[in-house]
Amino acid sequence: MISSFLSFVKKESLHILRDRRTLLVVIMMPVVLIVLFGFAISTEVNNVNVAVVAPDRTDGVIDAVNRIAHNDYFTFCGYIGRDEIDTQLRSGKVNAVIVFAPDYDRRMAQIAAGVPSKPIIQLIVDASDVNTAEAATAYMQEILLETESVQEMFETRMLFNPQMKSAYNFVPGILGLIFILVCSMMTSVSIVREKEVGTMEVLLVSPMRPNKIVLAKMIPYFFISCVVLAIILILSYYLLHVPMSGGVWGIFSLSLLYIVLSLSLGLLVSIIAKTQVMAILISSVVMLMPVLLLSGMLFPIENAPKFFQWFSVTIPARWYIEAIRKMMIQGLPLVAVWKEALILLGMTVTVFGISLVRFNDKLE
Amino acid sequence: MSDIVISVRNLTKRFGNFTAVNDISFDVYRGEIFGFLGANGAGKTTAMRMLSGLSYPTSGSGTVAGFDIMREGEMIKRHIGYMSQRFSLYNNLTVAENITLFAGIYGLSKQTTEERRDQLLAQLKFSSERDTLVGALPLGWKQKLAFAIAGVHSPEVVFLDEPTGGVDPVTRRQFWEMIYEAAEGGTTIFVTTHYMDEAEYCSRVSIMVDGEVRALNTPTRLKQQFNAGSMDEVFRSLARDAIRGELLI
Numbered sequence: 001m002i003s004s005f006l007s008f009v010k011k012e013s014l015h016i017l018r019d020r021r022t023l024l025v026v027i028m029m030p031v032v033l034i035v036l037f038g039f040a041i042s043t044e045v046n047n048v049n050v051a052v053v054a055p056d057r058t059d060g061v062i063d064a065v066n067r068i069a070h071n072d073y074f075t076f077c078g079y080i081g082r083d084e085i086d087t088q089l090r091s092g093k094v095n096a097v098i099v100f101a102p103d104y105d106r107r108m109a110q111i112a113a114g115v116p117s118k119p120i121i122q123l124i125v126d127a128s129d130v131n132t133a134e135a136a137t138a139y140m141q142e143i144l145l146e147t148e149s150v151q152e153m154f155e156t157r158m159l160f161n162p163q164m165k166s167a168y169n170f171v172p173g174i175l176g177l178i179f180i181l182v183c184s185m186m187t188s189v190s191i192v193r194e195k196e197v198g199t200m201e202v203l204l205v206s207p208m209r210p211n212k213i214v215l216a217k218m219i220p221y222f223f224i225s226c227v228v229l230a231i232i233l234i235l236s237y238y239l240l241h242v243p244m245s246g247g248v249w250g251i252f253s254l255s256l257l258y259i260v261l262s263l264s265l266g267l268l269v270s271i272i273a274k275t276q277v278m279a280i281l282i283s284s285v286v287m288l289m290p291v292l293l294l295s296g297m298l299f300p301i302e303n304a305p306k307f308f309q310w311f312s313v314t315i316p317a318r319w320y321i322e323a324i325r326k327m328m329i330q331g332l333p334l335v336a337v338w339k340e341a342l343i344l345l346g347m348t349v350t351v352f353g354i355s356l357v358r359f360n361d362k363l364e
Numbered sequence: 365m366s367d368i369v370i371s372v373r374n375l376t377k378r379f380g381n382f383t384a385v386n387d388i389s390f391d392v393y394r395g396e397i398f399g400f401l402g403a404n405g406a407g408k409t410t411a412m413r414m415l416s417g418l419s420y421p422t423s424g425s426g427t428v429a430g431f432d433i434m435r436e437g438e439m440i441k442r443h444i445g446y447m448s449q450r451f452s453l454y455n456n457l458t459v460a461e462n463i464t465l466f467a468g469i470y471g472l473s474k475q476t477t478e479e480r481r482d483q484l485l486a487q488l489k490f491s492s493e494r495d496t497l498v499g500a501l502p503l504g505w506k507q508k509l510a511f512a513i514a515g516v517h518s519p520e521v522v523f524l525d526e527p528t529g530g531v532d533p534v535t536r537r538q539f540w541e542m543i544y545e546a547a548e549g550g551t552t553i554f555v556t557t558h559y560m561d562e563a564e565y566c567s568r569v570s571i572m573v574d575g576e577v578r579a580l581n582t583p584t585r586l587k588q589q590f591n592a593g594s595m596d597e598v599f600r601s602l603a604r605d606a607i608r609g610e611l612l613i
Binding site for chain 1: 416417418438441442444446447448450451452453454455456457461464465466467468469470471473474523
């Protein structure tokens with residue numbers, strides 16, 4: 001029976017290899033996603049255009065302006081007059097204007113000496129893009145306050161991702177997303193296709209046991225997933241410089257577990273779905289949407305309403321992404337994410353068990 | 365009798381209150397072309413599923429290729445071939461790959477597989493098409509190939525479920541020639557069909573109505589029995605009394 005199993009695996013691989021377009025999409029998707037999220041889509045604040053209004057260009061003012069100008073995140077657009085503020089912001093030429101008080105140096109010295117004072121710097125920020133405005137404001141305040149004469153009240157340290165690179169955050173999310181796509185969607189579609197075309201009938205009359213048919217179908221998709229996993233890990237390490245200090249093998253083994261889980265989910269979908277269209281719909285609505293919205297990939301779950309927080313517990317991607325984040329960015333070893341790993345293992349065993357039993361029953 | 369390939373006694377299948385197959389009994393002999401007729405809903409498919417090891421009867425007994433349908437479904441599957449009305453090969457595999465795949469599924473050794481593959485290709489006069497994707501073949505060719513593949517492991521019985529649906533008359537003729545050839549070689553053919561002219565080609569024909577076998581004999585005898593000029597008339601006179609299923613008018 002081994003040979004019948006192998007000929008089936010071979011047939012399944014041929015299907016995939018012959019379908020060049022799908023294969024290309026599957027291989028290219030992670031590359032595109034990584035490049036997109038790593039470079040194009042970014043929640044970081046970059047290239048904020050800043051103009052300055054300074055009646056007296058004293059040493060203190062010039063020093064502060066220099067610090068802004070030399071920062072990578074800001075582009076200094078020159079000094080403007082008080083009456084130009086509105087037009088400059090409206091035209092979109094600048095995103096923020098810093099206004100220094102006329103007697104900036106003197107009052108700064110007073111503040112340093114402990115004498116209370118009215119504000120000496122005004123920040124006028126274009127808040128039509130709220131996220132950028134907030135981040136830019138916070139950052140500008142930090143830079144401007146760095147004057148040696150003002151005592152820092154807080155000392156902030158950003159651990160694990162000191163440069164606050166958003167790409168770091170997206171890589172685990174992309175992993176969580178892509179395996180649902182490759183494993184769940186493609187496996188379910190390939191099983192349902194056989195039902196739809198009628199070949200499943202012939203297979204069931206053959207001596208191949210249904211569970212072997214299913215296992216044989218999973219193997220090529222498992223291999224593709226491993227290739228995709230390798231591509232993502234290599235790209236994120238060499239292109240995005242994600243640290244992965246927790247050890248690549250830990251990340252790899254946890255991902256393998258998640259891949260098997262996704263394959264089982266695909267199997268479950270194929271049992272429910274009668275047509276290929278339905279299989280795609282179920283996997284995209286029931287699986288993809290929760291992964292995008294409730295796994296913590298794009299939005300922190302902690303900010304969601306309580307109901308969704310509870311609901312998110314049932315989403316495998318949530319645990320996977322959390323664990324991968326810890327390993328990739330915080331640099332924890334596999335042992336440290338035993339809780340997530342255990343939950344994923346439990347889910348895998350459950351889903352896989354249910355699918356296999358149900359698959360046999362259903363076709364009986 | 366060792367020449368009986370399929371033997372069924374009092375076979376019944378119920379789904380809840382519905383009796384799909386009601387107490388049918390018959391024998392099919394080696395090398396016979398056994399026509400299994402009946403209107404849609406008469407219970408043909410259910411009966412065939414039980415014979416091919418896909419489902420278990422509610423009551424009754426039977427053997428197929430010497431194996432018990434109650435206990436040895438898996439053994440039955442190894443000794444039968446099956447071809448369905450719906451096209452049952454893989455379009456994006458080549459002719460040769462399809463043959464090799466099914467030979468592999470039925471556990472043929474590598475050497476036997478290659479021999480059978482070349483033999484089938486020669487028989488079908490398909491040798492020049494061995495590396496053509498099956499999807500590119502005309503429907504008639506596909507059906508012929510599907511039949512050949514149903515017999516790749518030299519099964520004792522081949523079940524054909526409306527094999528000639530949608531095929532042109534010329535190809536249908538060629539198809540039946542293949543069936544005759546296989547039957548002469550000792551393979552038993554169990555075939556369902558909607559074409560009454562095809563029923564005339566069968567060695568013996570059974571006609572199911574409302575889950576029961578209402579008539580079973582050679583086409584000639586059936587025509588005498590029902591005082592009919594053709595199998596079509598025989599079928600109509602039986603199906604007229606059907607309670608369930610649609611009539612083929």
